[in-house]
Amino acid sequence: MSEPSTAPGSAATVHPEPIVNRLSVQVATVNGSGSQTANSTLLRAIFQMGIPVSGKNLFPSNIAGLPTWFTIRANSEGYIARRKEIDVLVCMNAQTAREDVAGVPPGATVIFEESLNLAGLRDDVDFHGVPFAKIVRDVCPVVGLRRLVVNMIYVGVVAELIGIELQEIESALKKAFATKPKALDLNVDAVKAGLAWAQENITAKPRFQVRRMNKTAGKVLVDGNYAAAVGALFAGVTVAAWYPITPSSSLTESLIELAGKYRVDEKTGKNTIAIIQAEDELAAIGNVIGAAWAGARAMTSTSGPGISLMSEFIGLAYYAEVPAVIVNVQRTGPSTGLPTRTMQGDVMFCAYNSHGDTRHPCLYPANIEEAYTFTMQAFDVAERFQTPVFVLSDLDLGMNLWMAEPFEYPEGGLDRGKVLDEAALAKVEDWGRYKDVDGDGIPYRTIPGTPGGRGAFFARGSGHDEYARYTEDGEAYAHNVDRIDRKIQGTADKLPQPIFEGDGTKIGIIAYGTSHAAVQESRDQLRGEEGVATDYMRICSFPFPASVAKWIAAHERVYVVEQNRDGQMRNLLRVELPEVSGKLLSIRHYTGMPLDARTVTAALVAAEATAKETR
């Protein structure tokens, strides 16, 4: 990667004390070269040694041939945000090797394919040229497989150098090749060959080492899209419509995989879920709205361009009050942007999506647990409030591997909201589809097909009265949209509530979604390195509950940390909470790379310095 390192590196090639369980390994390679299994093997092996890890896959919007990087961070403190500084670099890509080498801090270790001849580039890092081509020739007789198998050799080399236990590598490989014993043997051999070569040829071990500890027991290693798919699965989703788009595709693809295993009726052999690949996003959301109106728990997954295309239908669902779960796995940029980079870029666009007066509940999962639970909960919210609900994930959460607590089985049943069946209808005297009976703005709905002759109504995106009858009456219109607004405001207390940390200092930090990990680490840096104590509120949903304004009001200055250019959550807070608007400062990061703690720390320290000066 070409991003310059910002933190001070270690001195030079002298290696004093080893640094244990605090390191980053980066593998620079070419996409389509099959390095994925090798990289996740490294990650998983460290994880199995009980060391907290996280993996970030930085890949191009391309199928094969362009540079790609995989970064593994192991950290005994449990920091799992991206870290820019690379301690151990594996250079498998001639295209970027020079830049990659230039990017590491002094003291790093660089492993490279011998023929790349990198050793002379710097004298403040340790170079190890490895004859990958030669080794793979010896291990793998089938020429066609060598391109893949060579990756396992660097696994062996890295394992030997930083101290990953072979048995854990083997067990990770067993998992990956569970159904392919032959491939398993071949790969294990390759790892061993790498290991052996390193044992023989590299005497000075790098400073950065891993050593077994016990901080990952019981945990799982998974990406957010998979977690969201599991959430949807256990939410009892019955219709999912989608159109492929990076970085959301793997969400519904995971759902397809899971449904194929777990949603086939044992008795009938039939699918208890319909997953439909629509012709585009307009159709996907149309499918969801049709299905939800007809009673299904329905969802779609997409990314920014899909949201733009869904806008008209989202307005319809809002106004005709049809539930819909929309998981938006955000990516970088307006338009096509950088499809394989991350961003929290659709915060404003989702909150007020579509023309006219609208407002939509949004959930902001920050980790795997929440990708699972928030997605599940979104269905309850959508059905209870009869409205589209956004789950705003992003590429970093959705497509990268994160450590997490195992999913908890949902307690209780589904909240399907105010649905009247034949019996219930019979008891209601004067049912009106859009009547506010309970004072919460939420009307009672019926599902097409309900017998008894009393439940039929006519849904529409044009003006309608409490009985769902067409009207152009202005007062009826205003009355209706006021009720809808009340209804949506009422979601605030039913959505995941903000999470507060800190003991009441002057400085507050607000973050949400994947900015969380970096902020957590940054707060420790601020306290430890700068002596700056901060309070922290993590926002989990929109509309904001009253506690958000209260917390902001209780602080002198509040930094909103987020991953977009315009400070969109900050803007949303400005709109909704003007009374505390003046306290909000903004820290933004929008290169498309996941946020790292150093960036937050540096920005906050600089801002505080300015604040002091101008005070």
Next chain:
Amino acid sequence: MSEPSTAPGSAATVHPEPIVNRLSVQVATVNGSGSQTANSTLLRAIFQMGIPVSGKNLFPSNIAGLPTWFTIRANSEGYIARRKEIDVLVCMNAQTAREDVAGVPPGATVIFEESLNLAGLRDDVDFHGVPFAKIVRDVCPVVGLRRLVVNMIYVGVVAELIGIELQEIESALKKAFATKPKALDLNVDAVKAGLAWAQENITAKPRFQVRRMNKTAGKVLVDGNYAAAVGALFAGVTVAAWYPITPSSSLTESLIELAGKYRVDEKTGKNTIAIIQAEDELAAIGNVIGAAWAGARAMTSTSGPGISLMSEFIGLAYYAEVPAVIVNVQRTGPSTGLPTRTMQGDVMFCAYNSHGDTRHPCLYPANIEEAYTFTMQAFDVAERFQTPVFVLSDLDLGMNLWMAEPFEYPEGGLDRGKVLDEAALAKVEDWGRYKDVDGDGIPYRTIPGTPGGRGAFFARGSGHDEYARYTEDGEAYAHNVDRIDRKIQGTADKLPQPIFEGDGTKIGIIAYGTSHAAVQESRDQLRGEEGVATDYMRICSFPFPASVAKWIAAHERVYVVEQNRDGQMRNLLRVELPEVSGKLLSIRHYTGMPLDARTVTAALVAAEATAKETR
């Protein structure tokens, strides 16, 4: 109309002093019954008598058979906002007659088709049953035409009752039937028959009278869509793509009509403009973007649902920096809403339209002159800044008849922005499509087909560097979107600037677009009736120039008056000007009916009372 009157009416049937040149006439009829010509004849005749007028057509989203109302307001002070109180009501629609009668204030005059038998409904209004059916039988021998001609009879009756001069009616009719002498005669006869009947049968004239004055000399009477079309015509638009949607259709339809007359090359007989009816709004904006990229001055007209559908392409135009003029004639509601009612409902959605970080210049015309000039100017802004520009009109401005100063011929040429032709390119050493050469964020563009071999570039919605080359580099991405943001912020001073009124009081009012007329009148009411002096800033564009914040800061409380539920302009000000956010209060009106002064006055007086209490 069923809206209850809120203002105190006059005493009873005793008619003291006549009220001259301050009245509202409403014709309640059925759409498709051909009353349009009759109504505009009334309007035009009063206008020709030198009396300021305005007409509001309240029509259903239907082609024929549903109730429709046309209101004419004549006011010597020049107030042209909607006025809720009706002084002279013409009931031609049995369906709504009773409600219509219930809605007028005491002292009003009601003219109705005899057979409707309304006279007994109230005793505080003057009823005049007219045997329309009989009269029309006498005037019009052709049975099939009577449905249309009957409308001219009420024209005659109203003219006689309130004092409209026959010669002005005749001259208005001559205009309407310029090419149809036979129809002209028939219609004049019908008017005369109505007049004669009234002369004979109605002795007591209503209190409300018109009398010739001289406040309309030189002025024109036209709707905002037509004015915008004229603006586009003189802006030299070369490609217009559209998809029909109320209330914007008549804009491009006017352009088609105008182009047919004035944009056919005299020498070649060819059209100097291409107007294409696209298959939908996605295609219409695609046409515009393709045409503008290829060098055309291109526009589209649409309404809310169209904007939702255009969102993806708007993001592309923003990020690939392609000019586009989008006239959004706003209508009521999210989704389909009330397609024939007005609203300022897309203010937020347009300002930040599309996923990702975006911001778009918006112009808010408040009257006919601005519908013309702002539309024209939008092309210059779009080309100078190479970005989509919104003109936010609405149904009230676009489809109702307004009095206005005649259009002024544009001085100077077109601003086509930074375009490099072959010669200019030859002088540039290292041209890059997205390079910021002048420090204003605006790059230099070239037009496809430019010879010389140096101008070609590759436009895209994906990541690109200064030379328009594909890149996924995060720093290049950030650098580019920062420049674009600078560029857009730079439009603030080049867009129509806010207009200030008042002598520096504590209370400020902000309005924009069609809320202007009501606010002007309300300010006079506030001053005259309540002794409340107000300052006034009319916002004409977004992004806001510095003067907006400055003006707000100079006031204690500022009421933002607008026609939507959520206070969208207020919200936009909150986002962009957090430092003055605390001063903003909101007055909103969102029944879909045009805003009237009484609503503003009442809301402001109530708010001031509360403000005093809580102080």
Next chain:
Amino acid sequence: MAAAPKTNKIGLSVADYKGGASTLCKGCGHDVITNTIISAFYEMGVEPHMVSKLSGIGCSSKTPAYFLNGAWGFNSVHGRMPSVATGVALANRELVSIGVSGDGDTASIGMGQFVHLLRRNVPMIYLVENNGVYGLTKGQFSATADEGSVSKGGTANDLPAIDLCTMAIELGCGFVARSFSGDRKQLLQILKAAIAYDGTCMIDILSPCVTFNNHTGSTKSYDWGKDHEGPVHEIGFVPNWEEPDVDFGAGATVEVPLPDGGVVWIKPVNEHDHDPRDKKAALDLLREHHQSSTVYTTGIMYLDPGRESLQDDMDLPAAPLWNLPLETTRPSRAVLDEIVESLR
């Protein structure tokens, strides 16, 4: 005592199939279709509460409010009804869906979704109330307006018309018919057959817009329709509970049994011998007449009783998905454990 009204096989009277009062222009072709729909559902004895009525935006799209008040209606957004209908079909396959669209709604803005609905064979009746113009926005030409046909204002349309029947057949639709608001008798039989059919039924109906496209020079006017209609056959439909007592006479009659037991009868007229099961013949017939524009061919153009429906394609259960019990839609604790284990 007044005589009890006539009732159908489930004991309902025609009144039970009516909707709200139409707000369309007097004489609008769409109203004729609305009334025919009422008759068809009445005669077929469909339970109104098992019907979903879907539409986009337009005069035509308003009409679901004017029939079957006891059914569920969804007037969605312009041109996108097919996707909504697809969702409905997935959620509850027991519903009988009827979608009403216009030529603008289908052939202009809705073309993409229309194509994919047909391709998927979503079971529903899809009506195009085809008047060659956008009625609701006041008479602009749509994509089915014939080349050379003249607007009310006098301009000639210079783009070729899209033939929706040809398109539907090419896309694999198994029930493709063409009819005319002026021929209620034929339309009624087609609709009844469509109600019995399992799969997409695309029925393209010339339905004159009396306000904007009923003048001389229009090829979508009542007069034009009356002058040009050339039915390829007489059609009858015998539902599965009735004896086929229709006597069409001679051997030329074709019977097409539907899987549900109903039978479509067809008796050639106008010297045609079109067998609607012959795809190539159907396409040739349409092409000839589309090009000649002297005859407006009506009837069931193509009928393939055997195509698999979307829900069968997707292996969905017989019961509506939306209402499956929680035990079926939420996997067990053991399954979650299994998933978690796989991630360790």
Next chain:
Amino acid sequence: MAAAPKTNKIGLSVADYKGGASTLCKGCGHDVITNTIISAFYEMGVEPHMVSKLSGIGCSSKTPAYFLNGAWGFNSVHGRMPSVATGVALANRELVSIGVSGDGDTASIGMGQFVHLLRRNVPMIYLVENNGVYGLTKGQFSATADEGSVSKGGTANDLPAIDLCTMAIELGCGFVARSFSGDRKQLLQILKAAIAYDGTCMIDILSPCVTFNNHTGSTKSYDWGKDHEGPVHEIGFVPNWEEPDVDFGAGATVEVPLPDGGVVWIKPVNEHDHDPRDKKAALDLLREHHQSSTVYTTGIMYLDPGRESLQDDMDLPAAPLWNLPLETTRPSRAVLDEIVESLR
């Protein structure tokens, strides 16, 4: 001294028609097409700066960056290139436009715009690089995947394929061809004819995705294409500045002159005697082979040299609209006065 490179009629060498380095997978069918485009524009002697290269999103849509660096490129949004192309055609009719799309880009998300592009006859070359899958999003089936064809993961596609050639012909497109990345020779001739043609040229090219759809069981693989390709004719194109020295031999040869003076030569092979000017024959041919799926028929399926282009339909001047002088595009003061007067 090195020999001067070969040049074309405007003195440019092949290098002048190259683009950036491809970033597609090695062996991707799309790269073959890219190279053939380079050859065709070179041989036809088109000035690169008069070319606009348009696309949507997908691997295929990336390719305009890989040819004709001297041309103007616009990689727009997914499925909506046709509308952009239409706008370009209106702004500047002098440009030669080539649009590159994928089967997902055209037949799924882009279907509506595709249909209307064809209907309008927007002059351009519209290529569909058809691999039956969404390459860029990793191999999901597209709407042109054949029923029964099997994905890399082993699932069979259960929806019928949309035949883009049939659709194009039905919609009035006047130049409809089908080809194969594996048959550069044929493709080159088709492309050259397309460059000379005035109107929409729709060329559907089987272009294997080597990464996701090149396995056994796929009907879009190189092997499948090689095994099944059945050209209906040998094609040659003689541009208007060349002598038709091609000797196709016997009388069966068909010559179709284009309005610009170029001539398309066609010599039947494989016992076909398909005259591409015969629409019905073209449709029958396509239908047969679409249904049989034993032969992948290639060649110019349909060619109507006479259809009026969009710009002529719209009565646009010969000069590009975008650059008309202000006197032409801004009416005079007198006109404004006239307008104002009419409003008084």
